[in-house]
Amino acid sequence: MMKDSNGIMTKTSEHTMQINVGPQHPSTHGVLRMLVTLSGEQIIQIEPIIGYLHRGMEKMAETRTYLQYLPIVDRVDYLSGFFCSYAYISAIENLINTDIPIKAKYIRTLTMEMNRISSHLLWLGCYLLDLGATSPLFYTFIEREKILNIFEDLTGSRMMYNYYTFGGVKRDIEKELLIRIKKFSNEFLKAVQEYEDLITNNPIFITRTKNIGILSKEDATEYSITGANLRACGIQKDLRKDSPYLIYNNLEFSVPIGTISDSHSRYIMRIKEMKESNKIINQCTDWLLSNIEDNEINTKINPLTIKPNGTSLGEVESTRGLLQCYIEANGTEFPNRIKWRTPSFYATQAINTIAKGFMLPDLMAIFGSLDIIMPEVDR
Amino acid sequence: MSIFHLIFIEYLLKLNIPEWLIFMLWQIIYFIFISLLMILAVLFLVLFERKYLAFFTRRKGPNRVGFYGCLQTVADGIKILFKENIMPKNADKFIYFVAPIIVFAPILTVYSLIPFSSDINSYKSDIGILLFMAILSLPIAGILFAGYSSGNKYSLIGGLRSCIQAISSEIPIFLVLAGIVILTGSMNLNEIVKAQYSFLQWNIFPAILGFIIFFICSLITLNRIPFDFPEAESELVAGYHCEYSGMKFAMFFLGEYALTFIFSTYIATLFLGGYNSPLGFYIADLFDLPLITGELIRNIEQFFWLILKTFLLILIIMWIRAAYPRFKTDKTLELCWYIFIPLAIFNLFVLCIVQYFRGSL
Amino acid sequence: MFKEFETKFDILNKTIILPNIQEFYIKKENIKEALRYLKNSPETIFSRLDCIIAKDNSKNFTVSYILNSDTYNTKCAISYYLDYEEAETVSISDIYKNATWDEREIYDLYGIKFNNHPNLKRILLPDSFKGNPLRKDYIANDERLKWNND
Numbered sequence: 004m005m006k007d008s009n010g011i012m013t014k015t016s017e018h019t020m021q022i023n024v025g026p027q028h029p030s031t032h033g034v035l036r037m038l039v040t041l042s043g044e045q046i047i048q049i050e051p052i053i054g055y056l057h058r059g060m061e062k063m064a065e066t067r068t069y070l071q072y073l074p075i076v077d078r079v080d081y082l083s084g085f086f087c088s089y090a091y092i093s094a095i096e097n098l099i100n101t102d103i104p105i106k107a108k109y110i111r112t113l114t115m116e117m118n119r120i121s122s123h124l125l126w127l128g129c130y131l132l133d134l135g136a137t138s139p140l141f142y143t144f145i146e147r148e149k150i151l152n153i154f155e156d157l158t159g160s161r162m163m164y165n166y167y168t169f170g171g172v173k174r175d176i177e178k179e180l181l182i183r184i185k186k187f188s189n190e191f192l193k194a195v196q197e198y199e200d201l202i203t204n205n206p207i208f209i210t211r212t213k214n215i216g217i218l219s220k221e222d223a224t225e226y227s228i229t230g231a232n233l234r235a236c237g238i239q240k241d242l243r244k245d246s247p248y249l250i251y252n253n254l255e256f257s258v259p260i261g262t263i264s265d266s267h268s269r270y271i272m273r274i275k276e277m278k279e280s281n282k283i284i285n286q287c288t289d290w291l292l293s294n295i296e297d298n299e300i301n302t303k304i305n306p307l308t309i310k311p312n313g314t315s316l317g318e319v320e321s322t323r324g325l326l327q328c329y330i331e332a333n334g335t336e337f338p339n340r341i342k343w344r345t346p347s348f349y350a351t352q353a354i355n356t357i358a359k360g361f362m363l364p365d366l367m368a369i370f371g372s373l374d375i376i377m378p379e380v381d382r
Numbered sequence: 383m384s385i386f387h388l389i390f391i392e393y394l395l396k397l398n399i400p401e402w403l404i405f406m407l408w409q410i411i412y413f414i415f416i417s418l419l420m421i422l423a424v425l426f427l428v429l430f431e432r433k434y435l436a437f438f439t440r441r442k443g444p445n446r447v448g449f450y451g452c453l454q455t456v457a458d459g460i461k462i463l464f465k466e467n468i469m470p471k472n473a474d475k476f477i478y479f480v481a482p483i484i485v486f487a488p489i490l491t492v493y494s495l496i497p498f499s500s501d502i503n504s505y506k507s508d509i510g511i512l513l514f515m516a517i518l519s520l521p522i523a524g525i526l527f528a529g530y531s532s533g534n535k536y537s538l539i540g541g542l543r544s545c546i547q548a549i550s551s552e553i554p555i556f557l558v559l560a561g562i563v564i565l566t567g568s569m570n571l572n573e574i575v576k577a578q579y580s581f582l583q584w585n586i587f588p589a590i591l592g593f594i595i596f597f598i599c600s601l602i603t604l605n606r607i608p609f610d611f612p613e614a615e616s617e618l619v620a621g622y623h624c625e626y627s628g629m630k631f632a633m634f635f636l637g638e639y640a641l642t643f644i645f646s647t648y649i650a651t652l653f654l655g656g657y658n659s660p661l662g663f664y665i666a667d668l669f670d671l672p673l674i675t676g677e678l679i680r681n682i683e684q685f686f687w688l689i690l691k692t693f694l695l696i697l698i699i700m701w702i703r704a705a706y707p708r709f710k711t712d713k714t715l716e717l718c719w720y721i722f723i724p725l726a727i728f729n730l731f732v733l734c735i736v737q738y739f740r741g742s743l
Numbered sequence: 744m745f746k747e748f749e750t751k752f753d754i755l756n757k758t759i760i761l762p763n764i765q766e767f768y769i770k771k772e773n774i775k776e777a778l779r780y781l782k783n784s785p786e787t788i789f790s791r792l793d794c795i796i797a798k799d800n801s802k803n804f805t806v807s808y809i810l811n812s813d814t815y816n817t818k819c820a821i822s823y824y825l826d827y828e829e830a831e832t833v834s835i836s837d838i839y840k841n842a843t844w845d846e847r848e849i850y851d852l853y854g855i856k857f858n859n860h861p862n863l864k865r866i867l868l869p870d871s872f873k874g875n876p877l878r879k880d881y882i883a884n885d886e887r888l889k890w891n892n893d
Contacts, residue, residue: 022535030616044539044711054867061852062876097761133616135607135708141439207608207707224813227791227841238813245816315761316809316818327809329760329796344794344809352844363539364617364710381867 018042022363026055030133030367033377035351037366044363049355056381064341069095069169070306072341077163079343080379082125085111085118086321088167090328091341093248094317095169098332099309104299106291107171108249113184113287114157114166115319116280120191121150122322123273123280126374127198130270133371134211139201146194149187156180169309171301178295181288188284195277203274212266216357216369223264226353229346230324231272232373235264242320256282266372273374310336323347323374345379384501385677412504416493423643424636428455431639431700438704465628470533473625477531482626482633484524488517489641496647497572499657499684501677510571511559514648515552518603521637522548525612525622528634532625540621543711544605544612550718551602557726558592558599561733562652565589575656586653588736592729593653595722597695600645602714605638607703611711642696650691657684744815747786752777766807766820771832774808774823778838781810781821788814792839797849799879803827804855808835825855834860852877 025036034055040047060079064072076091077084089111096103103111124147128140151161157180158166158173166173202208218228220236233240241258243251259275261268311332318327324346331340350373358369387408394404429444429452436443444451469478495510495517497503507513522544529541563569565585566577578584586593602609613621623634650656666679709717745765756768769777781789789810798805807822825832834857836843846857847866854875857863865872874881 020535022539029619054865054869057867059876094761131707135610135614135616136706137435138439138704141441145440201705205706207709210713211707211710222840224790225840227793227811227839240813313761314758314766316764325793327793329794329809331798339800340796340798342794342796348844349841352841362710362712364611364614364708367616 019047024366030371031377032129032371032375035370035375035377035380037354037370039363039366041363046358046361046363046366049358049366051351051354053351053377053380056377058378058382060343060382061341064338066337068307068336069309069311069338072338073168073306074163074165077165078378079345079382080321080323080326080347080376081162082122082376083118083322084162084164085115085166086319086326087328087343088164089115090317090319090321090326091330092167092169092317093319094315094328094330095309095311097315097317098311098313098330099169099304101170101302101304103171103302105250106294106297107300109287109290109294110172110176110300111167112249112251112254113176113284113291114154114164116283116287117150117153117184119280119322120277120284121147121154123277124150126273126322126371127202127270130371130374131202131208133367134208136202136208139198142194142198142201146187146191149190153180153184153187168301169306170304173301175298175300176291178292181292181295184284185288185292188281188288191281192278195274195281199274203271209267211364211368212270212372215266215361215365216372218264218353218357222353222356226356227349228324228353229349230320230322230374231276232264232269232324232350234258235261235268235272237262237264242318242325246318248319254283254286256280266368269372269374310334321346323350323376323379343382345382347373347375347377347379350375351380385674386501389674409504412494412502415502416490416504419498420490420493420640420643424639425455425459427639427643427696428458430696431703434697434700435704438701459632462628462632465631467628467630468625470625472533474531474533477527478625479630481524481528481531482630482637484527485521486524486633486637486640488520489637489644492517492644492648493640495571496644496651497575497656498647498688499681500572501681502685503572506570506572509569511563511569511574511652514571515555515559518641518645519548519552521641528626529612529622532622534624536618536620537622537624540612540614540618540624544622546711547602547609547611547714547718550715551599554595554718554722554726555599555603557723557730558589558596559652561589561592561726561730564730564733564737571651571656575651575658578655578658580658580662581655581660584653584655589653589729589733591725591732593649595726595729596649596653597698599718599722600649601699601702602718604642604645604699606642606699608706608709609714610708611714614708616708642699643692646692646695646699647688649695650688654691654695656691657688659683659687744786744817745819747784748777748781751780760820764809764818764820766822768822768824771823771825774821775833775835775838777821778808778810778835781819782838787819788812789819790814792835792842792845793818795842795845795849797853797855797877799853799877800824801879804830804853806832806849806855830854831856831858833858834863836860851875854878 020041022039022041024039025031026034036052036055038050038052063075076087079087124143128143131139154164155161157176158164218232218236220238223233223236237260239258239260244258256279259272259279261272312334314331316327316329318325326346327344329342330338333339354370358366361369390408391404433443444454447453447457492514494504495507495514525544526541529537562574562585565588566574568574605612613623623631626634664680664683666676666683752769752773754767754769758766760766781787789812791811791813793809793811796807804825805822806825807820809818809820811818832855834846836846843861844866846860847863849855850857850863851865851867852875
């Protein structure tokens with residue numbers, strides 16, 4: 004008899020072996036450690052152990068002003084920094100009650116959706132690498148590189164952007180860049196088609212992922228799993244549709260939904276999401292190109308002097324699901340409490356429920372498909 | 383006995399060298415040939431695979447050492463020679479030490495069984511076809527030893543997986559081999575090659591099903607993607623050679639590539655007519671050359687054809703590596719036992735019928 | 744939506760978390776029933792717990808549960824105060840499974856004990872860490888940080 008992470012007793016026979024997957028392991032995407040109990044190659048239970056990348060994001064906030072904390076925010080999830088920025092900034096914009104100019108809204112939407120694509124592309128490559136295919140990683144990085152180059156020209160940084168500011172964005176987007184984005188989004192559809200040709204109907208990929216790691220609707224709700232992992236179960240829940248922020252009301256896009264959340268359908272969800280994001284990018288660039296002479300990208304607030312009061316919750320549908328930033332301000336320049344609610348934290352928690360009973364090779368197929376990123380779990 | 387052998391004996395007898403020494407010297411020449419061939423093949427294959435995969439993934443591959451990176455493998459080899467030899471604390475020391483040798487030595491041995499041309503064949507065994515597979519079942523024991531003795535759970539799982547897949551893949555392989563023996567009427571690899579003297583006589587045409595089964599099973603034997611479970615890096619870190627470093631690791635690494643090469647030659651010998659020219663004639667025969675020169679050029683030509691066929695097979699193996707993800711152990715067992723064994727028996731049946739009608743013609 | 748809830752449980756205070764989330768302060772003893780009620784009552788059906796937030800107000804703690812309703816597409820927050828010295832409350836991991844790790848995190852960073860928790864131990868920090876860093880009385884670079892040396 005042994006206890007798992009949630010203390011549930013499971014009966015084990017004598018012929019079991021405990022194996023330590025991580026923290027240094029090629030496919031734990033960073034520093035997750037999983038204590039896996041195996042019987043043969045069958046997984047009896049998994050105990051995820053986290054904290055190897057804990058940087059004390061929430062403690063850091065106590066000694067920094069709102070502006071000083073801003074660059075750190077991108078590091079909460081280094082693959083989708085814009086989302087973290089947005090969650091934090093929208094919380095503060097609620098507190099100081101500003102409305103941001105329409106162009107800034109479009110730019111924010113555009114960058115966030117591009118960020119979603121770049122993050123999904125990295126996930127796709129790494130997921131296939133987990134399954135043993137090396138080539139897709141390089142193919143996805145070709146497209147990702149284009150996005151990162153655009154981001155570099157726009158924000159000055161490839162991953163830690165620090166681009167949003169209270170009441171808008173820091174720099175205007177230029178016409179050449181918009182044309183480049185337009186070109187990228189046209190090429191991108193072809194690239195996605197290429198990935199699909201290579202992967203989706205690959206018989207080995209299907210055997211590896213179909214009916215592997217099934218996440219039931221009940222478990223998904225109980226464990227508060229969000230994002231593509233949840234939508235693959237068939238629950239329509241996307242903050243962009245449920246309570247549209249920015250300009251998602253004006254945009255035409257659909258939220259892909261699956262039926263059974265197994266590894267394969269989680270993969271399909273992300274592929275479809277990339278296509279939808281591409282549509283949004285197209286619409287945003289069209290609007291920005293037609294309003295190129297509009298120069299208002301920022302409401303002039305002095306970020307040094309903001310001393311908000313009250314509590315606020317900034318929410319965003321990030322790449323991995325619902326990302327929340329809770330801020331309690333006490334009227335000084337330092338926040339009283341900042342709390343990050345990160346989707347990967349809850350997905351990691353559910354891994355025992357999802358992967359129990361499958362084989363050891365399936366663990367990588369399941370873990371990879373959940374799109375867990377460690378800095379977000381450990382903060 | 384080939385003409386070169388006769389010349390060699392005659393020349394050395396003139397120098398008053400005893401006969402037993404001449405016999406040994408002739409074998410030493412073979413040994414040098416085989417070792418050189420293996421080293422060159424491995425050096426080339428490692429570089430070739432990296433370049434080929436780089437081509438697939440739109441990269442350049444190694445291009446710093448030597449002309450277009452041609453010395454990269456040599457540089458890697460030298461580096462690995464100077465690496466520290468680390469032995470885990472709770473390793474079973476003797477087995478840990480012996481395992482790489484058990485893996486490597488049989489692979490070098492089977493090089494002597496393959497007829498590289500009509501005259502280059504160091505050991506013309508009458509049961510060559512069986513001996514080849516029999517010797518090649520030894521490295522699996524070595525991998526199991528390595529997995530067990532490292533004192534690492536990942537290695538242990540890797541070793542066990544290798545054992546499982548060897549057991550399941552060898553039965554279809556031997557069933558296909560039985561078909562080849564029926565087709566050619568011999569277990570001698572030389573005779574098998576000679577029976578496939580023309581393009582249409584190649585064993586692949588009647589035994590196309592057997593060829594496919596044999597090819598996939600050989601991927602399992604070679605631990606190549608999509609069947610590289612014993613060393614599945616995303617699951618088992620590095621599998622059975624997890625705890626090996628320096629020269630011991632190099633032995634596993636070289637062994638793997640040497641095995642890929644020799645197994646491809648074996649497949650080419652069995653199915654693709656071995657060293658026979660697909661053109662139906664040799665360039666040497668077109669010209670009126672003196673006997674010895676003609677024989678020499680013919681042998682080189684035959685060697686070239688065999689290497690060409692081998693590389694075509696290796697190309698396919700590497701292509702598969704670039705395109706496919708890894709399969710699963712349990713699914714591989716299902717594949718071998720439920721699909722390949724019945725198909726291989728069916729293949730045997732078909733070949734019996736083919737051979738019956740061939741005999742009556 | 745919350746009318747019946749408000750009559751059923753003593754609401755100490757009602758605030759708003761910006762932009763539009765209602766926050767109810769209730770008594771500490773009622774928390775389990777309140778959450779169970781909110782989860783199961785057909786009027787609310789807060790089927791998921793987004794997160795648990797603990798705060799140090801220098802004299803007491805606040806523990807807030809952000810609930811999310813798939814059916815009605817709303818959120819609400821249920822909060823209660825916790826005495827500084829006592830720092831002990833009840834675990835809700837049998838109502839919402841994902842509370843397990845949230846409570847471990849709060850235990851780790853604030854030192855609040857959750858009774859009946861299945862596996863209450865540190866989650867983000869190492870087991871040998873001394874102190875609870877998110878408490879306001881936690882001073883960095885004091886001797887408790889020397890855990891790393893032994």
